[in-house]
């Protein structure tokens with residue numbers, strides 16, 4: 001699978017199939033931010049105001065990689081940024097257009113893969129995603145693309161499932177157990193039970209890839225839910241897991 005774009009074609013088909021359900025059941029957790037501008041990260045909904053990952057965005061050119069229904073980009077437009085929403089799936093972009101009609105906030109929407117984006121070098125101040133394209137694209141293609149289109153000093157920030165969580169999911173299960181069961185050093189493109197191909201790397205490989213692509217690592221945020229966190233479709237066992245171990249991580253790396 002690695003070295004061709006089978007995973008990209010697979011994921012485009014699959015996201016088109018599951019997009020309506022995703023927007024119905026998962027996206028409501030972040031829908032509010034499109035109307036208030038109050039952004040929250042990850043499945044545990046930790047506020048940007050606490051994590052300070054993106055920081056000041058007024059007047060900045062911001063690309064959301066894997067924007068889905070564009071709830072994030074809409075919130076950033078509300079906060080004074082100039083967002084562009086990019087996604088692989090035409091059905092997800094259909095939901096983005098629907099939200100634009102609802103809010104009256106318009107910005108460019110582009111259909112492409114994060115592995116090959118149709119923008120000139122140095123087009124953006126921030127490239128970011130929250131469980132977006134960097135969770136599904138081959139990191140060895142997507143990270144150098146992000147570096148290419150960022151201006152010097154630009155920020156790449158993205159949240160995704162942690163490598164530890166990734167290797168704790170037993171075969172056929174949908175959530176992590178309390179044992180390491182997967183092959184840590186084999187992480188790259190992973191066939192999931194829901195038919196998607198997701199992406200991840202060992203921590204050291206992420207850091208080497210960032211450095212080789214021209215980034216310096218500023219932070220690796222490991223969001224930890226409060227007890228009783230309000231997260232869609234997450235039960236008490238998953239919350240308990242995420243209070244013991246890092247279920248997600250947010251990379252914050254800067255273009256040299």
Ligand SMILES: C[S@@+](CC[C@H](N)C(=O)[O-])C[C@H]1O[C@@H](n2cnc3c(N)ncnc32)[C@H](O)[C@@H]1O
Nearest residue numbers: 015066068087088089092113114132133136137
């Ligand atoms: C889990 S959804 C998250 C969307 C949005 N960030 C949210 O929180 O609702 C992941 C998105 O990434 C998109 N995606 C997957 N692979 C991609 C790729 N190679 N390039 C661009 N987008 C991709 C999917 O179509 C989907 O809309």
